[in-house]
Every structure is written in C-alpha cells, then in structure tokens.
Amino acid sequence: MFWLKFGLITIIVFVFISTVKLLLRSILKMExxxxxxxxxxxxxxxxxxxxKGxxxxxxxxxxxxxYVLLxxxxxxIYLILIAVIVFIVLDYMIRAFFEWKFTRYPKQSILTVTEMIIILSAIIIVIEFKLLGPY
Structure with a gap:
C-alpha cells in the first residue's frame, strides 16, 4: 500500500509541476x-x-x-530528512542562480524556483498529514 500511495503522490506532484510550468510559460511569454x-x-x-562538489x-x-544518528x-533520525531537504534546496538555488546569470533565458530561473517550492510543499504536506502512513 505504501508504494501505491507513494506512486500516486509522485504522479500528482509531477502533473501539478508540469501544469504550473505551462501556465507560467504562457503568462510570462517564455519559450x-x-x-x-x-x-x-x-x-x-x-x-x-x-x-559536483x-x-x-x-x-x-x-x-x-x-551513521551517527542510527x-x-x-x-x-528525522534530521536525515531535514538534511536531504536542505541539499535539495541548495541544488535548486544554485541551478536558478546560474540560469538567471549565465543563460540567454534568465526567466527559466523562475520556473526552477517554482518547481523547488512545489516539491518542498509536497514533502511538507505528505509529512504533516502522514499521507504515506504512520512512521
């Protein structure tokens, strides 16, 4: 049952991200x-x-x-999840910075930050409402 819920939540989040990106592209006239x-x-x-670093x-x-926590x-043990979230945020913020500063399409950074916010919101909602079951 866990994997079914996990798969369903993942698909819902992916569809939501795609829809929001599509809407933002049309609103901001981005190619x-x-x-x-x-x-x-x-x-x-x-x-x-x-x-890479x-x-x-x-x-x-x-x-x-x-190792230390186990x-x-x-x-x-929940600190592992917090560390993973911090590294996800760092990764997305670095990508958004480089898209903003060093590409021909700086508006792409808006999509990257939006995707990060949606993923973080989904993680928080799943944890807060215990959608994957008790843990």
Missing amino acids: KVKKEFFSFNHINELHRKIE LRTLSGITLLILS FYYEDL
Missing part, C-alpha cells in the same frame, strides 16, 4: 528550453564543478549523519 530527461543540464563549467558534500554528509541518536 520552452529543450532539456534532456535524465541529464544534469549544466549551464557552464563552473556550474558543473559547483554541483555539492553532490559529493551531500553524499558524505548524509552517510556520516545517518547508532548514537536514534531519536533524532
């Missing part, structure tokens, strides 16, 4: 920028280096944090 589906889509070399830092931090502070 669609073609991106690969499973690609990093780096803006420039500096963006690639910063994002952030991914490395987040991986190491999450491994150490999960073996020493089991009551604080």
